[in-house]
Amino acid sequence: MIGILEERKLQVFENGKDSYGIECGKSSAAGSVSQRACVFCGSRVVLYPIADALHLIHGPIGCAAYTWDIRGSMSSGPELHRMSFSTDLQEREVVYGGEKKLYAALTELIAEYRPKAAFVYSTCIVGLIGDDVESVCRRVERETGIRVLPVHSEGFKGTKKDGYKAACDAVFKLMGTDDETPVSPFSINILGEFNLAGETWIIKDYYRRMGIEVVSCITGDGRVDEIARAHRAKLNVVQCSGSMTSLAKTMKDEYGIPFIRVSYFGIEDMTKALYDVAARFDDELITRNTIDLVSDEVGRLLPRLEKYRANLIGKKAAIYVGGSFKSFSLVKALRHLGMETVVVGSQTGSAEDYEYLKEITKEGTIICDDTNPLELSSFILNKGADLLIGGVKERPIAYKMGIAFCDHNHERKEALAGYEGMINFAREVHDSVTSPVWKFSPARIRARISPDQGGAI
Amino acid sequence: MKGKEFVSTRNPCKLCAPLGASIAFRGIEGCIPLVHGSQGCSTYIRRYGISHFREPIDIASSNFTESSAIFGGGENLKNAIANVSKQYEPKAIGIASTCLSETMGENIPMYLSQYEASRKGESGGPAIFYASTPSYSGTHMDGFHQAVFAAVKAFAGKPDENGENVQAACDDQPPADARKKINILSGFVSTEDLREIRDIVESFGADCILVPDYSESLDGSSWETYQKLPEGGTKIADIRNMNRAAGTISFDVSAREDRRAGLWLEKEFGVPCAPLYLPVGIEQTDKFFDELSRISGNPVPEKWTKTRGRLIDAYIDGHKYCSGKRAIVYGEEDFVLALSAFLDEIGITPVVAATGAKNPQFAHCLAAASPNSREAPVVADDSDFETVLSIAQDMKADLIIGNSKGYHLARNLKLPLVRAGFPVHDRMGGQRILHLGYRGTLSLFDSVCNALMQAKQESAESGWTYI
Ligand code: SF4
Ligand code: SF4
Numbered sequence: 001m002i003g004i005l006e007e008r009k010l011q012v013f014e015n016g017k018d019s020y021g022i023e024c025g026k027s028s029a030a031g032s033v034s035q036r037a038c039v040f041c042g043s044r045v046v047l048y049p050i051a052d053a054l055h056l057i058h059g060p061i062g063c064a065a066y067t068w069d070i071r072g073s074m075s076s077g078p079e080l081h082r083m084s085f086s087t088d089l090q091e092r093e094v095v096y097g098g099e100k101k102l103y104a105a106l107t108e109l110i111a112e113y114r115p116k117a118a119f120v121y122s123t124c125i126v127g128l129i130g131d132d133v134e135s136v137c138r139r140v141e142r143e144t145g146i147r148v149l150p151v152h153s154e155g156f157k158g159t160k161k162d163g164y165k166a167a168c169d170a171v172f173k174l175m176g177t178d179d180e181t182p183v184s185p186f187s188i189n190i191l192g193e194f195n196l197a198g199e200t201w202i203i204k205d206y207y208r209r210m211g212i213e214v215v216s217c218i219t220g221d222g223r224v225d226e227i228a229r230a231h232r233a234k235l236n237v238v239q240c241s242g243s244m245t246s247l248a249k250t251m252k253d254e255y256g257i258p259f260i261r262v263s264y265f266g267i268e269d270m271t272k273a274l275y276d277v278a279a280r281f282d283d284e285l286i287t288r289n290t291i292d293l294v295s296d297e298v299g300r301l302l303p304r305l306e307k308y309r310a311n312l313i314g315k316k317a318a319i320y321v322g323g324s325f326k327s328f329s330l331v332k333a334l335r336h337l338g339m340e341t342v343v344v345g346s347q348t349g350s351a352e353d354y355e356y357l358k359e360i361t362k363e364g365t366i367i368c369d370d371t372n373p374l375e376l377s378s379f380i381l382n383k384g385a386d387l388l389i390g391g392v393k394e395r396p397i398a399y400k401m402g403i404a405f406c407d408h409n410h411e412r413k414e415a416l417a418g419y420e421g422m423i424n425f426a427r428e429v430h431d432s433v434t435s436p437v438w439k440f441s442p443a444r445i446r447a448r449i450s451p452d453q454g455g456a457i
Numbered sequence: 458m459k460g461k462e463f464v465s466t467r468n469p470c471k472l473c474a475p476l477g478a479s480i481a482f483r484g485i486e487g488c489i490p491l492v493h494g495s496q497g498c499s500t501y502i503r504r505y506g507i508s509h510f511r512e513p514i515d516i517a518s519s520n521f522t523e524s525s526a527i528f529g530g531g532e533n534l535k536n537a538i539a540n541v542s543k544q545y546e547p548k549a550i551g552i553a554s555t556c557l558s559e560t561m562g563e564n565i566p567m568y569l570s571q572y573e574a575s576r577k578g579e580s581g582g583p584a585i586f587y588a589s590t591p592s593y594s595g596t597h598m599d600g601f602h603q604a605v606f607a608a609v610k611a612f613a614g615k616p617d618e619n620g621e622n623v624q625a626a627c628d629d630q631p632p633a634d635a636r637k638k639i640n641i642l643s644g645f646v647s648t649e650d651l652r653e654i655r656d657i658v659e660s661f662g663a664d665c666i667l668v669p670d671y672s673e674s675l676d677g678s679s680w681e682t683y684q685k686l687p688e689g690g691t692k693i694a695d696i697r698n699m700n701r702a703a704g705t706i707s708f709d710v711s712a713r714e715d716r717r718a719g720l721w722l723e724k725e726f727g728v729p730c731a732p733l734y735l736p737v738g739i740e741q742t743d744k745f746f747d748e749l750s751r752i753s754g755n756p757v758p759e760k761w762t763k764t765r766g767r768l769i770d771a772y773i774d775g776h777k778y779c780s781g782k783r784a785i786v787y788g789e790e791d792f793v794l795a796l797s798a799f800l801d802e803i804g805i806t807p808v809v810a811a812t813g814a815k816n817p818q819f820a821h822c823l824a825a826a827s828p829n830s831r832e833a834p835v836v837a838d839d840s841d842f843e844t845v846l847s848i849a850q851d852m853k854a855d856l857i858i859g860n861s862k863g864y865h866l867a868r869n870l871k872l873p874l875v876r877a878g879f880p881v882h883d884r885m886g887g888q889r890i891l892h893l894g895y896r897g898t899l900s901l902f903d904s905v906c907n908a909l910m911q912a913k914q915e916s917a918e919s920g921w922t923y924i
Contacts, residue, residue, distance in 0.1 A: 061813075085465055397513055
């Protein structure tokens with residue numbers, strides 16, 4: 001195994017062997033090649049799908065350029081979110097301040113694109129040069145009559161999680177400004193679903209069939225007006241709890257809306273999500289609709305899964321994703337495919353999350369927080385994984401080591417949520433794991449010749 | 458013609474400086490890039506590079522926190538160097554600054570000497586060098602050139618007053634029969650381009666010092682075990698020897714003078730430098746070959762004469778598909794210049810030539826690049842894709858050449874997009890598109906013709922099989 005950096009020793013845990021609590025929530029060691037991004041990244045990915053808003057990134061060009069179209073986040077209408085706007089600060093603004101440029105940029109963009117609202121993201125350098133972004137936003141808001149919301153997302157001021165929080169704060173400010181049209185007593189907001197590949201539509205359809213009104217989805221296929229009336233819903237249903245719990249809590253405190261946590265990945269978690277929501281409303285019709293829906297969907301799904309499962313039984317998987325909640329569902333979903341998880345980790349898990357992972361995984365499973373390519377590749381080899389689930393940055397690690405890969409992050413183009421998503425997931429995992437190309441992989445060949453040295457790097 | 462000017466950038470046609478620097482660093486053997494600033498920058502740069510190269514690209518970061526932003530990042534940098542040295546055992550660490558560390562006025566050279574001092578007595582350890590790459594005063598191309606320059610200066614520079622420069626140690630007697638080498642500063646080209654350049658130079662019987670050379674490190678084979686730093690890259694010993702090469706050919710005509718390592722080698726060591734356009738098209742490639750012939754003292758090998766012949770033959774076979782057509786070109790300055798020259802040569806008028814960089818040389822170089830065109834192109838430097846779109850609306854163009862970021866442009870204008878340059882992340886093989894030399898030109902020419910033919914086929918009511 002490769003040497004794990006001293007600072008990181010307690011962030012890696014082997015189930016059944018180690019006994020400490022996993023360290024988490026700390027900033028990455030200097031010099032490590034962390035897979036994490038920054039505060040700005042957290043804000044940007046959460047707010048990204050609000051399609052009729054203007055997203056202006058205040059800073060030098062990079063932060064905006066790298067996040068242009070980074071999420072698929074499909075929209076059923078406007079596509080303004082897919083543009084990359086930046087103040088593109090130059091030397092003179094760095095010296096003299098960028099407020100003027102920000103003001104000019106906002107005014108011209110709002111006039112040109114007539115968005116429903118505007119988000120202004122402050123990046124690292126803005127925090128340093130001390131632009132008064134708030135006052136520029138207020139001024140433009142006054143002059144244009146649309147909401148202009150500063151998002152405090154200076155990259156160095158914390159972790160991606162702090163970016164989630166900043167995004168939630170901005171979204172919250174949009175609420176309570178609607179036309180007061182009443183909503184159904186059976187109504188919810190979907191929180192933490194980002195419609196990366198059309199999942200929002202799948203989930204919304206389930207709720208519709210149950211007889212539940214979805215007031216807003218925050219932020220998948222998002223619209224400013226829907227968010228503005230979100231405070232009227234009776235329940236918040238939170239997926240991706242890492243990013244959205246703070247919003248759910250604020251809405252509970254301010255509007256008394258209770259919330260529950262769910263996950264839409266995998267059969268059990270999807271089903272549990274629907275039943276939990278139904279239980280909250282305690283309505284006969286909704287309950288019956290839900291039972292029908294679930295039996296209908298699961299009934300159709302299981303036989304379709306069978307052919308994939310048959311080829312996947314006994315294979316091993318490694319998971320490294322952004323949020324730990326997603327990893328729980330993935331462990332379970334993989335089990336449905338006959339696969340066992342041997343490595344699991346996330347960029348931003350909490351202590352409880354990792355405790356839970358210890359419970360649901362087998363002895364020998366490696367659990368890690370904020371890992372890096374060297375560690376990850378060594379865990380994969382060591383545990384003989386056949387599959388890695390991760391994002392674009394993890395993909396080449398899997399491929400170089402000759403193992404299959406499934407993208408479960410921002411850039412995926414397959415809908416993986418819901419029952420339909422489970423089929424897509426199974427198909428994707430299956431097609432990658434069973435591809436004949438692996439037989440040519442030198443790492444694979446080596447592992448086969450010397451199984452006991454598989455992990456020796 | 459050019460619509461309203463915007464203060465804001467709308468869909469940028471450029472990237473930030475540390476990205477260019479990181480790519481260049483990855484083209485030096487055993488060198489790991491270390492971005493001095495907050496974590497996001499390096500992670501984004503990695504992600505971006507990975508989607509084009511489809512290879513692991515490990516880039517370390519000094520991972521600023523709030524307190525480093527306030528009190529300075531010296532400790533972070535030193536810890537980062539120590540950690541990355543321990544984990545990766547690199548031969549070199551290339552440090553690139555970011556907007557943040559530059560604005561803070563971080564004195565990186567001072568930190569580095571403190572670091573050196575703190576480990577007095579310890580031997581070994583990576584060579585450390587540094588490029589200043591604030592993105593508010595340049596694009597990824599400036600970062601790229603800056604990094605190449607930093608590497609050349611660090612390793613091929615004169616020994617310092619203590620005679621302790623790394624260069625001194627390696628400056629042992631060259632073997633008596635050592636052939637003179639030719640320095641090639643390749644510019645930001647594809648991995649296949651790099652391999653092609655090396656092939657070409659070596660076919661003249663000359664040794665090639667190609668800087669940077671990420672042809673393997675960013676486009677390698679599948680691995681047997683995980684490689685911390687993939688094989689490949691220009692050897693540091695070779696960079697040390699650049700100061701006594703027979704000559705330098707640098708494909709960086711549009712770069713700022715004070716960032717051009719070739720000119721510096723000429724000034725400091727008298728190694729003659731020939732700045733050329735990237736060799737795309739017959740005329741520009743001929744110039745490259747002539748120069749190689751002159752420096753090496755050998756004639757152009759026959760295999761290239763034949764390839765050139767085939768290229769001319771193809772030009773003639775395909776000229777009707779191209780003649781009078783109009784193209785939109787965008788991307789890095791040198792790349793746009795080279796493509797414009799090539800298009801001009803095959804009878805296609807580059808009607809829009811755009812780049813995200815603010816570059817005073819650009820318009821000037823471009824005029825020289827397209828002597829045959831009946832119409833001067835709209836030159837848009839410091840431009841973004843929305844501006845290009847607004848210019849292109851009434852240009853009656855027939856095709857677009859550039860990287861994948863022009864996809865929306867193509868979709869909007871309903872024009873074929875011939876993918877070239879960086880990044881190409883929506884096709885397979887984007888990292889190894891061949892653009893350079895006679896062979897590269899031939900494959901570009903085929904792609905251009907085929908795109909035009911396909912467009913014609915698709916728009917024809919009855920469809921054609923013979924075209
Ligand atoms: S801060 Fe500068 S270096 Fe970092 S991503 Fe933004 S533009 Fe690039
Ligand atoms: S500059 Fe700051 S905000 Fe932008 S990508 Fe880098 S770390 Fe993130």
